[in-house]
Amino acid sequence: xxxxxxxxxxxxxxxxxxxxxxxxxxxxxxxxxxxxxxxxxxxxxxxxxxxxxxxxxxxxxxxxxxxxxxxxxxxxxxxxxxxxxxxxxxxxxxxxxxxxxxxxxxxxxxxxxxxxxxxxxxxxxxxxxxxxxxxxxxxxxxxxxxxxxxxxxxxxxxxxxxxxxxxxxxxxxxxxxxxxxxxxxxxxxxxxxxxxxxxxxxxxxxxxxxxxxxxxxxxxxxxxxxxxxxxxxxxxxxxxxxxxxxxxxxxxxxxxxxxxxxxxxxxxxxxxxxxxxxxxxxxxxxxxxxxxxxxxxxxxxxxxxxxxxxxxxxxxxxxxxxxxxxxxxxxxxxxxxxxxxxxxxxxxxxxxxxxxxxxxxxxxxxxxxxxxxxxxxxxxxxxxxxxxxxxxxxxxxxxxxxxxxxxxxxxxxxxxxxxxxxxxxxxxxxxxxxxxxxxxxxxxxxxxxxxxxxxxxxx
Amino acid sequence: xxxxxxxxxxxxxxxxxxxxxxxxxxxxxxxxxxxxxxxxxxxxxxxxxxxxxxxxxxxxxxxxxxxxxxxxxxxxxxxxxxxxxxxxxxxxxxxxxxxxxxxxxxxxxxxxxxxxxxxxxxxxxxxxxxxxxxxxxxxxxxxxxxxxxxxxxxxxxxxxxxxxxxxxxxxxxxxxxxxxxxxxxxxxxxxxxxxxxxxxxxxxxxxxxxxxxxxxxxxxxxxxxxxxxxxxxxxxxxxxxxxxxxxxxxxxxxxxxxxxxxxxxxxxxxxxxxxxxxxxxxxxxxxxxxxxxxxxxxxxxxxxxxxxxxxxxxxxxxxxxxxxxxxx
Numbered sequence: 015x016x017x018x019x020x021x022x023x024x025x026x027x028x029x030x031x032x033x034x035x036x037x038x039x040x041x042x043x044x045x046x047x048x049x050x051x052x053x054x055x056x057x058x059x060x061x062x063x064x065x066x067x068x069x070x071x072x073x074x075x076x077x078x079x080x081x082x083x084x085x086x087x088x089x090x091x092x093x094x095x096x097x098x099x100x101x102x103x104x105x106x107x108x109x110x111x112x113x114x115x116x117x118x119x120x121x122x123x124x125x126x127x128x129x130x131x132x133x134x135x136x137x138x139x140x141x142x143x144x145x146x147x148x149x150x151x152x153x154x155x156x157x158x159x160x161x162x163x164x165x166x167x168x169x170x171x172x173x174x175x176x177x178x179x180x181x182x183x184x185x186x187x188x189x190x191x192x193x194x195x196x197x198x199x200x201x202x203x204x205x206x207x208x209x210x211x212x213x214x215x216x217x218x219x220x221x222x223x224x225x226x227x228x229x230x231x232x233x234x235x236x237x238x239x240x241x242x243x244x245x246x247x248x249x250x251x252x253x254x255x256x257x258x259x260x261x262x263x264x265x266x267x268x269x270x271x272x273x274x275x276x277x278x279x280x281x282x283x284x285x286x287x288x289x290x291x292x293x294x295x296x297x298x299x300x301x302x303x304x305x306x307x308x309x310x311x312x313x314x315x316x317x318x319x320x321x322x323x324x325x326x327x328x329x330x331x332x333x334x335x336x337x338x339x340x341x342x343x344x345x346x347x348x349x350x351x352x353x354x355x356x357x358x359x360x361x362x363x364x365x366x367x368x369x370x371x372x373x374x375x376x377x378x379x380x381x382x383x384x385x386x387x388x389x390x391x392x393x394x395x396x397x398x399x400x401x402x403x404x405x406x407x408x409x410x411x412x413x414x415x416x417x418x419x420x421x422x423x424x425x426x427x428x429x430x431x432x433x434x435x436x437x438x439x440x441x442x443x444x445x446x447x448x449x450x451x452x453x454x455x456x457x458x459x460x461x462x463x464x465x466x467x468x469x470x471x472x473x
Numbered sequence: 474x475x476x477x478x479x480x481x482x483x484x485x486x487x488x489x490x491x492x493x494x495x496x497x498x499x500x501x502x503x504x505x506x507x508x509x510x511x512x513x514x515x516x517x518x519x520x521x522x523x524x525x526x527x528x529x530x531x532x533x534x535x536x537x538x539x540x541x542x543x544x545x546x547x548x549x550x551x552x553x554x555x556x557x558x559x560x561x562x563x564x565x566x567x568x569x570x571x572x573x574x575x576x577x578x579x580x581x582x583x584x585x586x587x588x589x590x591x592x593x594x595x596x597x598x599x600x601x602x603x604x605x606x607x608x609x610x611x612x613x614x615x616x617x618x619x620x621x622x623x624x625x626x627x628x629x630x631x632x633x634x635x636x637x638x639x640x641x642x643x644x645x646x647x648x649x650x651x652x653x654x655x656x657x658x659x660x661x662x663x664x665x666x667x668x669x670x671x672x673x674x675x676x677x678x679x680x681x682x683x684x685x686x687x688x689x690x691x692x693x694x695x696x697x698x699x700x701x702x703x704x705x706x707x708x709x710x711x712x713x714x715x716x717x718x719x720x721x722x723x724x725x726x727x728x729x730x731x732x733x734x735x736x737x738x739x740x741x742x743x744x745x746x747x748x749x750x751x752x753x754x755x756x757x758x759x760x761x762x763x764x765x766x767x768x769x770x771x772x773x774x775x776x777x778x779x780x781x782x783x784x785x786x787x788x789x790x791x792x793x794x795x796x797x798x799x800x801x
Contacts, residue, residue: 140650244627245628395662
């Protein structure tokens with residue numbers, strides 16, 4: 015038991031480390047990110063003053079980089095749901111060290127994504143009209159509904175499994191941290207003292223939440239796709255769109271999670287808990303979703319391309335041969351095929367390979383969102399010359415600011431909240447130790463296929 | 474902390490008594506944990522009741538928001554026996570030569586721009602040049618199609634664009650939030666956005682704004698052809714009809730079955746049936762109120778193989794102070 019106690023102590027120390035010590039590098043990162051956000055705020059003030067004329071959007075391509083980024087962010091918000099809810103439901107134990115990070119990503123991405131819709135508005139001063147005059151018939155209202163619901167649900171789903179860890183912070187950091195921290199952890203731990211009844215309540219609360227959040231998450235990105243699919247634009251006129259968007263969302267969500275994991279693992283020395291196994295498993299999942307995306311693309315493109323109805327030929331030419339061809343082929347080959355190859359080849363089946371694949375996927379999926387928006391609008395509706403669209407410095411600045419805000423929020427979160435689900439990791443470690451009937455080497459994570467313990471039910 | 478506790482007593486014995494008491498003064502027995510979580514869950518579920526419900530609550534006080542009269546919108550025009558007029562437009566492409574014979578840019582577009590102070594580069598009444606199946610071209614003056622199943626009205630989140638009892642589609646620029654989903658939804662490319670401070674002449678600011686006239690233009694909102702119902706009610710034809718030198722554009726009322734091009738009066742239904750009129754993108758099911766009589770300007774003496782029309786001009790540009798323009 016002494017070994018186990020040591021192990022537990024080390025785990026808690028690792029979890030507490032980011033909160034206890036703040037180095038110069040952290041402040042350098044924060045200052046850089048705040049500077050980028052400040053620049054974005056300046057760009058937005060220019061846009062508020064002069065109107066959307068400072069963007070590259072015009073009547074014929076009336077949505078652009080902002081809406082693409084909105085779709086992208088809502089997409090990566092699916093990281094948390096998938097990793098923690100789906101893997102929790104299927105009781106895949108290897109998930110435990112990464113769930114918390116995934117749930118951070120979800121909440122932060124939702125906040126960033128929603129703000130891009132507001133940035134895109136011509137009259138942000140009339141935002142409240144959405145609540146005063148909202149019509150249920152409009153896909154935009156469905157979106158407001160779905161995103162606010164998902165945000166509430168994912169904040170709850172981030173919070174509830176964190177309660178025991180907040181209690182740990184409350185106890186371990188008592189009198190050793192600033193007053194507001196003490197107050198924060200005391201309040202958020204809502205009187206957790208690890209009693210059996212509390213544990214039972216927590217178990218059933220998590221059980222309810224993880225089931226609830228899956229349909230909510232699926233509905234969110236389906237509804238986002240309906241903003242496009244409910245119009246009569248040829249490239250968007252597809253019943254597959256909802257499923258296609260959800261698959262793409264989970265796909266890009268896994269990629270972002272791998273990148274965030276790699277950064278936090280290095281920054282906070284989590285190598286013992288976030289191991290190569292996690293990267294490889296997530297890489298497998300990503301490859302599986304790449305396969306689903308390939309399937310969805312073939313299905314979508316073949317059904318449209320075979321008949322070649324009005325506008326489809328133009329759309330296919332711009333994607334495969336003309337203006338957008340280089341990046342579209344990158345999306346298909348670099349974003350969808352390459353991750354599968356990287357996961358299959360043993361030589362690249364490691365942290366570095368998976369992170370490289372994740373970066374490819376992230377780039378490709380942002381490009382895909384951009385192309386869905388821009389190429390869809392570019393197909394001419396009447397006899398006129400096809401329009402062109404290129405984002406301006408204002409749009410690029412706001413994209414940079416959005417990504418910086420995403421990074422900053424995650425950075426700040428890691429300094430306040432436990433980035434590792436300490437109690438879940440400990441529980442798994444114990445369960446594994448019991449399973450093996452002896453102490454096992456530190457850092458080993460139980461295999462997925464290990465039989466589920468009866469007492470684990472509901473968690 | 475969660476490792477290996479043989480019993481609950483051991484777990485609580487691990488903790489310092491002071492800490493425990495300070496954190497949970499009200500904790501008595503194991504019931505607290507459960508209640509605490511139920512409260513958290515309940516609050517979470519409550520806030521899942523989403524924000525858009527707020528609008529329902531607000532509306533509960535003041536009745537149906539969509540039924541509120543829009544500022545400046547007139548009462549629907551009626552026939553003598555009280556039936557609401559159903560405005561329609563019939564464009565005779567046989568008589569439209571794209572104003573090639575006048576040596577000027579299309580006059581319907583020009584008249585519309587002058588009447589509505591439509592900012593550059595908006596051509597609410599735009600003359601497209603389309604290829605004919607056997608070669609050559611035809612000119613298609615295209616106003617808002619005034620759909621009876623309007624995709625733009627369906628998607629608007631705030632009912633800023635709406636169908637009127639007269640069968641037209643209007644935009645309330647005082648409510649529009651500028652999300653532009655209506656522009657994505659319109660299959661006829663008939664919606665225009667005020668990307669910046671639109672160029673309008675000073676006198677435009679004297680006008681009392683109305684969704685039926687849309688003067689002056691408002692930054693960050695969508696505009697389009699309004700079908701001039703305010704003019705029709707006073708017995709005036711829309712600007713484009715007045716401006717057409719070939720009298721190719723007919724305006725009328727399907728309810729009373731009457732249409733005029735400013736020179737003659739005809740039965741609208743007879744004109745439509747006898748000329749084999751069609752509507753744009755009929756297969757979409759949008760049910761437009763704008764009809765076309767097929768042709769390529771032959772009645773105006775145009776040769777179908779002579780393409781091209783002069784570009785539209787905005788006459789007051791030098792008087793529109795501090796304004797910016799943008800390309801379409």
